[in-house]
Amino acid sequence: MLLGSCTDPGAIVDTNTQIADHNWSYVNRAKFDCKIDDEKAAYNLYFNLRVTDAYKYSNLFVLIHQKNPNGYIKTTRYELKLASKDGQWLGKGSGNLYSYQVPFQSGFKFPVKGTYHFEIEQNMRDNPLHEVSDVGIRVEKVK
Template identity: 30%
Template sequence: MKINSYIILLFTLSLASCQYNTKYHSYCSTSTDGWHKGDTLSYEIPSNLEKGEYIIEVGIRHSGIYKYKNIWIEVANNFTDSKKIKCDSIQLILADKEGNWLGKGISGLYQKDSLLTKKFTVTNSNKAKISVRHIMRDKNLPGIRDIGIKLIKVSN
C-alpha cells in the first residue's frame, strides 16, 4: 500500500511540474500607503530570455482594506522592438458579487493571480521591460501591496 501511494505522489508531482514553463517571475512592492496613480512598476527582463510565444500572469497582493472588487491596470512591454511599446488595459476581478475575496490568503493579506488571455511573441529580449500601472480613477489605492509578473512560455 505504501508503494502505491508513493507512485501516485511521484506521478502527481511530475504532472504538476510540467504544467507551467515559467521563464521569469518577479514582484514589485508599492508604497506602504497604497499604489499611487503615478507609480509605474517596472520589471527588467533578462536578456537571455528564450524567443517564442508567451503569456503573462499578473499577481496582485492586497489587504482587506482595498475598497473595490476589481482593479484596472495597464501592462506595457517592448518585446518585439525595444523602441516600440505595446500596451494592454486589463480588468482583474479580486472579489465576487458579495464582496468575498477570490484570492488565497491569511491574516488579511490576499493574493490573486490572473492569466492574461493574449499571447505575445518575444523576438528580442535585449533591453526588454514590462511596466504596470493602475488606471483606476482614484489617485491612490490603499491596500494594494505588491504586483507580480510571471512570463510563461507556451511554445518552443
C-alpha cells in the same frame, strides 16, 4: 523594492514589487525586465497582485506597457476581478492579504529575441489607490 520568487523552473520571470505604505499612485509604475531567448516559443503572461482585506473595490484596472527590444511600446488596459458579486475575495488568503495571479496573455509569441520591459500602472479613479501591497509579473513558457 523587488521581491524575486522564481523557484519554478518553468518561469522565465516571476517577480513582485512592494508598494510603499500600500498606496499605489499613478506615477509609481512597477517595472520589470524579461529576457526572451526563444521567439518561436509560446508564453503565458500573468499579473501578480496582493491586496489587503481593507481594499474597497471588487476589481482593479491596470495599464500594462510592454516595450520590445526594438523600442516599440504597446499599452493595454485590463480589468482584474478580485471579488465575487457577493463580496467574497477570489484570491488566496493569508492573514489579511489576498494574492492573485491573473493571466493577461496566453500562448503569446514575442516577435523578436531580446529584453522586454514591462511597466504596470494602476488605472483606477483613486490616486493613490490604497491597500495594494505588491504588484508583479510572471512569464512562463507554455508546456
